[in-house]
Amino acid sequence: MTTLPLSTDTAPNRDAGWLSAEKEAVLLAGARKAQRAAAIRVWGLRALIVAIWLGSWEITATFFIDEFFYSKPSLIWGRLVQWFTSGTQFGSVWENIGYTVLEATMGFAIGTVAGIVLGVLLGRSRYMAKVFSPFIKAANAVPRIVLAALFIIWFGFGISSKVATVVVLVFFAVFFNAFTGAREVDGNVVDNARILGASKRKILTSIVLPSATTWILSSLHTAFGFALIGAIVGEYAGAKHGMGMLIANAQGTFDSAGIYAGMIIVTVVALLAESLITALENKLLTWRPSQAQGHTEGI
Known part of the structure; x- marks a missing residue:
């Protein structure tokens, strides 16, 4: 009985595999290092721009312009410290932030749901879109900011008037995108689904809504x-609490530092909300990676 010799090719193949994996690890490490270096450069440049801007503002307000009207970073920082440590004359600054965030969130939720529902429904029904088109255009042409005063007359100085103002602002921003997204659905896909026996509800939930999600x-x-x-x-326009009320009070007392302080707080809140929405968008659009990245990268 003849014994066949064992193959000696496994060792070179194994060595080649290790070298390939090691080379890939080195390339990945280099890419991560380059990415970190690029991020550091970007954030460093951003910090430099902010430092130059604040420094020039501080110097200009100290020596060349009246700080009473234009304020300066040191006074604004002092007002922020005062608000967060000692509070405001209208209560804790956190309480006022909470009122503003609550009003914005409630109105945002109501306006978003209404905008999505009506936008998708009218986007899929050309007949109903023609019927309601002039009414929607007329409502969109109304200066909605001015409605805030009218809502105060209707609903008073409480949270209801603020939520109503938020709803009318948010609704149209979402409605037109949902309407366009529903219109942009590939008709061939919808026709094929109908041929296969899909109901209108199934087409709406399985084809139209996912297709309009990006919009x-x-x-x-x-x-x-x-x-x-x-x-x-x-x-x-009129309230008992909230950042808008603090800003209005600062204006009434010629406290320019307080106006800027209120603006900074609102900006920080907006940036935090933006990061949450971006995270939600990336999570919901993982099935469309190019789309998920396109809206967030480079901004």
Whole structure:
């Protein structure tokens, strides 16, 4: 009985595999290092721009312009410290932030749901879109910020008038994107689904809504900005609490540092909300990676 010799090719193949894996690990480490270096450069440049801007503002307000009207970073920082340590004359600054965020969030939720529902339904029904088109255009042409004063007359100085202002601002921002997203659905896909026996509800939930998701989510970034604007404007027109009321009071007392301080707080809240919406968008659009990245990278 003849014994066949064992193959000696396994060792070279194994060595080649190890070398390939090691080379890949080195390349990945180099890519991560380059990415970190690029991020450091970007954030370093951003910090430099902010430092130059604040420094020039501080120097200009100290030596060349009247700080009473234009304020300066040191005074604004002092006002922020005062608000967060000692509070405001209208209560804790956290309480006022909470009121504004609550009003913006409630109005944002109501306006978003209404905008998505009506936008998708009218986007899929050309007949109903023609019927309601002039009414929607007329409502969109109304200066909605001015409605804040009318809502105060209707609903009083409480939270209801602020939520109503937010709703009318958010609704149209979401509605038109949802309407366009529903219209952009591939007709061939819908026809094929009907041929296969899909119901209207199945087509709506399985084809139309997923196809319009990118349009809808992209509108949420702008919509929440409108939500904060609506809450601030409503509080500015008349309220007992909220950041808009603090800003209006600062204006009435010629406290320019207080106006800037309120603006900074609202900006931070908006940026935090933007990061949450971006995280939600990336999670919901994992099945469309190119789309999920396209809206967030480079901004």
